[in-house]
Amino acid sequence: MQKSGEDKQSAAPEYHVDRQVGFFLRQANQRHVAIFASAIGDKLTTTQWSALSKLKEIQPCSQNQLGRETAMDVATIKGVVDRLVKRGFVATAPDRNDGRRVVLSLTEDGLAVIAANVGAALVATEGTLAPLTSGERMIFLELLQKIC
Amino acid sequence: MQKSGEDKQSAAPEYHVDRQVGFFLRQANQRHVAIFASAIGDKLTTTQWSALSKLKEIQPCSQNQLGRETAMDVATIKGVVDRLVKRGFVATAPDRNDGRRVVLSLTEDGLAVIAANVGAALVATEGTLAPLTSGERMIFLELLQKIC
DNA sequence: TTAAATTCATTCGTGTACAAATGAATATGA
DNA sequence: TCATATTCATTTGTACACGAATGAATTTAA
Numbered sequence: 100m101q102k103s104g105e106d107k108q109s110a111a112p113e114y115h116v117d118r119q120v121g122f123f124l125r126q127a128n129q130r131h132v133a134i135f136a137s138a139i140g141d142k143l144t145t146t147q148w149s150a151l152s153k154l155k156e157i158q159p160c161s162q163n164q165l166g167r168e169t170a171m172d173v174a175t176i177k178g179v180v181d182r183l184v185k186r187g188f189v190a191t192a193p194d195r196n197d198g199r200r201v202v203l204s205l206t207e208d209g210l211a212v213i214a215a216n217v218g219a220a221l222v223a224t225e226g227t228l229a230p231l232t233s234g235e236r237m238i239f240l241e242l243l244q245k246i247c
Numbered sequence: 248m249q250k251s252g253e254d255k256q257s258a259a260p261e262y263h264v265d266r267q268v269g270f271f272l273r274q275a276n277q278r279h280v281a282i283f284a285s286a287i288g289d290k291l292t293t294t295q296w297s298a299l300s301k302l303k304e305i306q307p308c309s310q311n312q313l314g315r316e317t318a319m320d321v322a323t324i325k326g327v328v329d330r331l332v333k334r335g336f337v338a339t340a341p342d343r344n345d346g347r348r349v350v351l352s353l354t355e356d357g358l359a360v361i362a363a364n365v366g367a368a369l370v371a372t373e374g375t376l377a378p379l380t381s382g383e384r385m386i387f388l389e390l391l392q393k394i395c
Numbered sequence: 396t397t398a399a400a401t402t403c404a405t406t407c408g409t410g411t412a413c414a415a416a417t418g419a420a421t422a423t424g425a
Numbered sequence: 426t427c428a429t430a431t432t433c434a435t436t437t438g439t440a441c442a443c444g445a446a447t448g449a450a451t452t453t454a455a
Binding site: 119121125221 | 260262263264265267268269270271272273274275276277278279280283293294296297300301304316317318365368369371372375376378379383386387388390391392393394395
């Protein structure tokens with residue numbers, strides 16, 4: 100007896116990696132990162148841009164909190180923040196009320212890079228969604244959010 | 248005069264990173280990688296699985312070709328293949344007709360891990376798409392492919 | 396209040412991901 | 426044929442991404 104759902108004559112069940120969501124998600128992300136890199140003018144990565152933009156919204160805040168808000172691991176956000184500090188976009192200071200925390204804030208230069216690149220960031224978003232009509236974009240974004 | 252499209256009273260134009268496609272794509276991919284990791288039984292990453300599965304389809308082939316078929320950089324596919332060779336899933340051999348190439352093929356163990364994990368890979372796909380109805384899944388996959 | 400649990404930041408190790416440079420081998424065209 | 430271009434694989438350097446472990450600081454609950 101054959102299990103239902105398998106091919107007749109016990110042919111190998113078909114499996115194609117290149118038809119799985121994961122395969123597409125990885126590539127879609129790769130494409131967006133590439134588009135973003137070519138659109139942005141100050142050598143900022145997508146994650147660095149996320150950290151800067153989010154920090155502008157919620158500053159001052161701790162490193163781990165910024166990581167949580169941007170979906171980055173503690174180890175990941177540390178590296179990202181370190182590089183932004185090194186470039187002078189983010190400033191760190193000890194928290195008076197909590198000896199564990201490092202308080203992050205944007206510097207003048209940090210605010211300036213953000214202002215200078217918001218347009219490019221929007222261009223990157225536009226470029227990534229370019230293959231879709233405006234109707235498709237709305238549907239896509241809605242469904243994409245559901246699987247986050 | 249104000250540029251059309253901006254807010255009245257020269258309020259700062261709104262920009263939210265956490266509403267951009269890139270932000271969602273990164274997270275969706277992260278979630279899928281996590282689901283895949285917990286579903287798979289042999290400590291295989293999503294990229295390693297892609298390489299193994301694709302190699303089964305097109306073997307024997309060169310390293311760079313496998314990279315192209317799986318959307319991996321030459322440097323990336325090298326690292327992935329090296330780890331698979333080290334674990335005994337992939338075998339390498341010099342190409343008689345082309346002195347530059349390294350011919351890749353699956354070993355017995357390689358074929359075995361694939362067979363042992365196809366089910367888990369499908370479970371991972373299912374888990375990633377779980378928040379969507381079957382109708383939504385079809386639409387989502389179609390649109391996702393368009394932006395790859 | 397004090398012991399246990401939690402949070403914060405850091406570090407280590409492994410694994411993608413890609414730009415750029417290199418050298419060897421092959422393919423192309425004048 | 427022979428110089429040019431292309432392809433292949435490798436290496437270096439930088440940047441995410443996360444598990445796991447550590448130690449210090451703060452919270453909590455008994």
